[in-house]
Amino acid sequence: MIYITRRERFNAAHRLFREDYSDEKNMEVFGKCSNPNWHGHNYELFVTVKGKIDPDTGFLVNLKKLSKVIKEEVIEKLDHKNINVEVDFMKGKYVSTENLAIGIWQQLEKAVNELDAMLHCVKVCESENNYVEYFGK
Numbered sequence: 001m002i003y004i005t006r007r008e009r010f011n012a013a014h015r016l017f018r019e020d021y022s023d024e025k026n027m028e029v030f031g032k033c034s035n036p037n038w039h040g041h042n043y044e045l046f047v048t049v050k051g052k053i054d055p056d057t058g059f060l061v062n063l064k065k066l067s068k069v070i071k072e073e074v075i076e077k078l079d080h081k082n083i084n085v086e087v088d089f090m091k092g093k094y095v096s097t098e099n100l101a102i103g104i105w106q107q108l109e110k111a112v113n114e115l116d117a118m119l120h121c122v123k124v125c126e127s128e129n130n131y132v133e134y135f136g137k
């Protein structure tokens, strides 16, 4: 089994909050990410896929095709968007980095399989000091 990782970047806005909490309580629980007037992050996404090397090409996967899949299924839906209100696959979820990683996995899994590879890890960095990794379960 061999692994390859593609990095992509996107900028997006979000807010972490519960409607049943006051602004003060949201600030206490979610910190700055609960700012009622939204805020943005420069996200980094690392998509790792695994599989076998194709003897005809020496590649695990065509990176151009993988990049296209990530762009179409994920980046174009998130980049310069407000994740809470504009991103269909995040509807009704708290927009934490954890839930974002799971949502991105669900967006990518089928399309990656169609490239004869398997999704191994979706890593989402919300800031340079915090990141989440999701391995599918």
Ligand code: NI
Residues within 6 Å of the ligand: 014, 032, 033, 039, 040, 041
């Ligand atoms: Ni935030």
